[in-house]
Amino acid sequence: MAYILPNLPYDYSALEPYIDEQTMRLHHDMHHQTYINNLNAALKDHPKLSELPIEELMGQIDKVPKDIKKAVRNSGGGHANHSLFWKLLSPHFDARPEGSLRDAIDSEFGSLEKFKKQFTEISLSVFGSGWTWLVKDDAGKLRIMTTANQDSPISDGLTPILGLDVWEHAYYLKYQNRRPKYVEAFWHIVNWQEAAGRFDSELAGVGSES
Template structure:
């Protein structure tokens, strides 16, 4: 199975001013494209060649894992963004209140973990098999699928995600992220 680039659900300039067209050209158009291309090269002629990204992530290691996970992680991240932010559906408000105290408490904890994650990586809202939500931080290409968790929301805190627009101000990028989150999509992902 040849893996391909996902189609963005918005135009390249649509996320401005929070995320510029230039950032998307590099982050989506170059970084993600490189992961997809590398993955296809690495899996050719291997047992991973006909697997889904999820199966590769659960079974591979090394370069194959890194490129598969980065392809999946970036796709999930870009698909969660929207130029026209939606209100948080009641179902999601209720679940965040149940597991974090309130949506505001969730956002505060998520922001804190994203701000303090050392180096490159990802911050995930995940759901376990019992339906409980939690926030996980994963370095490098880490993905909660490897731990049996269901991804619900993710923020990319690799420097390439924000350096064009925010330079070294990760906290400003995280704040901008909350203006781009498609809460309806997030709500659809919870059980």
């Protein structure tokens, strides 16, 4: 069973003016699809692996055969990360976290604004291509981390709660090299309801698209 591209949960233009329609079409239809194509190609001789939900596959990356491990890590991570990223964006602008996630952010970082400042600074410090994440460990503790390229926090045994793609393809058409403007725009379109649900769920995985 091959992995397939999940539909966006909103229209391509729904995140404007913060992310433009052209970028969303390119990012979703071309970049994400390419990761899926490459992942399916890598797994063509390993049908049992290709039947796993993508978050399970990334959680078992060390069990993937050596000859395809790099391809699965790169392209499988690209599929997992993007499948989650689309869900973490919302056309309901300027929402704020509530409930247990908000309490945990306040407890760990001091306040929502302090968390956003730290997350932003770390996002701007990523050299080259990668992601910034708010993750939860097995003890339920929150922390901010980055991953290079398309590496997934799931492969490190962590639950991604919030993620920001800082590859240039995510923002270059609209913001060119102005990553700070892109990160600033991100805060207007965060789907805090999705993030809160992931924080509260013991099974918080990337999704079941396969």
